[in-house]
Amino acid sequence: SQTIHQWPATLVQPVGSPLSLECTVEGTSNPNLYWYRQAAGRGLQLLFYSVGIGQISSEVPQNLSASRPQDRQFILSSKKLLLSDSGFYLCAWSRPPVAEAFFGQGTRLTVV
C-alpha cells in the first residue's frame, strides 16, 4: 500500500530564517507530487506541483520554492521566511490516470 510521510508536524521559525519541509511517498512510482497551503478563508491553495524529477510548476508567486531531487521526494524551501509564510502546509501525491490525491498529515509553520 502507498504511504506519504511529511515532517515535521510543527515548526516555529524566526523571520529571515531558512525553511526546508520534506515529503516522501512509498509504495508507488512516478507519482504527481503537490504542495498545498491552507490559509483561513482561502481553502487549500496549490503552491507547487511536479510530474517528474526536476519538473516543478509554480502556481502562485511567493517567497517559497520547491524541488524534486528523487522520484518520490518533494521538498519545500525558503531562503528567508516572512511572517506571511505562516500556515498549514500539506504535501500530496496522485497517480494519473487516477485523479484522487492523497495527503500527508501536514506541517503547521509559525513564523515569529
Add this chain to the structure above:
Amino acid sequence: DQQVKQNSPSLSVQEGRISILNCDYTNSMFDYFLWYKKYPAEGPTFLISISSIKDKNEDGRFTVFLNKSAKHLSLHIVPSQPGDSAVYFCAASAGAQKLVFGQGTRLTINP
C-alpha cells in the same frame, strides 16, 4: 481567480437529518470532481468522487450529484452523524492532473 467555489463557509445540521454541501465551478474543462473531509491539524482524506460523464455517485451515506449545465455539484450525507463534523472541501481536476480546491465548508452536526 477562484475556479472552484464553496459559498457557504459553515453549515449546522441536526443529527439524523440530511446535510447538503454545495460547490460551484467555472472551468468547463474539469472532468472529475471530488469531496474531501478534513479534521483540524490533519491532512484531508478522500471521501467520494464523480466523473463528468455521470450525474450521481453513491457510497453508503454519501451521495454526490453533478449538474454539468449549471456547473454545480453537491454532497448529501444522510443520516448525518456527530462524527461527520469536519471541514469539507470540494475539488476538481482536468485530465487527472492537479486538483483545484474550494474554500471549504465547516459542517457541524448537533446532537
